Amino acid sequence: MLYSKKTPAQKRADFRAALASGELQRFPGAFNPLSARLIEQKGFEGVYISGAVLSADLGLPDIGLTTLTEVAGRAKQIARMTDLPAIVDADTGFGEPMNVARTVQEMEDAGLAGLHIEDQVNPKRCGHLDGKQVVDEQTALQRIRAAVDSRRDENFLIMARTDIRAVEGLDAAIDRIKKLVDAGADAIFPEAMRDLSEFEAVRAAVDVPLLANMTEFGKSDLFTVEQLADIGMNLVIWPVSLLRLAMGAAGRGLDELISSGSLEPKLGEMQHRADLYELIDYEGYNRFDSGIFNFTVEK
Structure with a gap:
């Protein structure tokens, strides 16, 4: 009845243990609290909360128009409805490094198990659209350092997303990914990989959990859970799929x-x-x- 029987701290600890297990964690995207409960009922391992979905829910495009208050509030409503861990798309962190720090603590307070911060220029664009721009290396690393330094629960997952593959190519992406890990990122979200070989190249480059984004109508092919597990991916999301179906x-x-x-x-x-x-x-x-x-x- 009402909300989750697990505390946010329990969910975070369970999520960390699941990532360490080596089993691929399946996180469909919830477009509202009720769909999060359905994801749990169907036996998935976690819930993803997409910035694109939260924007669309407000009738807005995914170009950085949502605010921290809007995203944290809706993420809280979704996360509290399920015993599963939920991770949220925090875009570029909603501002400068100090804003990133506040974003992390707001999401901790909202009961999330983790978030990802990306390296796009603000205002950002959907990760699978052309014309993206990424920030310089120093700015990207500052965002992640600010996120790591500000968290209060060590189990709260700080994931770094990089969009540089579509701008400067795979080699540049791998170089930035290594530096993001050195800056303290717990996990990496390499956006808009073209094929399995690119995911494999990232897997070979770093020894932290990796996320695969299986969004429809984008730059990546839609690989199966088995294909992603075979190359060592740790998380897979279908961020907008349930909203598109609905x-x-x-x-x-x-x-x-x-x-x-x-x-x-x-x-x-x-x-x-x-x-x-x-x-x-x-x-x-x-x-x-x-x-x-x-x-x-x-x-």
């Missing part, structure tokens, strides 16, 4: 209303009321009402 289904439903005036033909595609009630633990709330809330005062 919006696609919503669009088709609206088209059905326009064409036939009824959604009866779509009933088989909908989540049943009983499944929704099970997911939100309606029975647990009912037990609470019956056993605790509903009482009479003896006279």
Whole structure:
């Protein structure tokens, strides 16, 4: 009932242990708190919270328009709904190094298990669009050092994302990745890798957990969990997939209303009321009402 039974500290410790296990951790992207609970129900290892999804949820493009307050608030709502660890896309850290430090502590307070900070110029662009720009090496390293120095829970994961592959090539990406690890990054998110060989090259270069982004309609091929596990990846995210599926289904439903005036033909595609009630633990709330809330005062 209500929120997660695990404390944020427990989730972070469990997440660190899972990363150390060598098993690939699957983190679908949640577009709201209820979808996070569904991800847990289906047996995945964690929940990813995408900046692109949070922007889209507000009807905005993913170009750095969201604020720290908006992202931390929504991330808290999602993370507290599941016992799974949740990691959040913190874009460029919402400002200069001191802002990055505040971002880390806000996300700790929001109950996240970790975040990633990227090396794009602010305002940033979606990682799989052309025309990106990255900051100089010193600025990229300062962001990560600020993030590492400011965290209060040593298990809170600081991941460095680099977008330099699409700007300067793979060799430049590997060089920057090594320096980001030296700056204290616990894990690396190499964005927009072209193929498995590029992931393998990054894997050979550093000995920290690596994340693979399997976003649709982007620069990377959509590799399977087995393919990524075989080359030693530690995390895989599908950041916008559930939102795309949900919006696609919503669009088709609206088209059905326009064409036939009824959604009866779509009933088989909908989540049943009983499944929704099970997911939100309606029975647990009912037990609470019956056993605790509903009482009479003896006279």
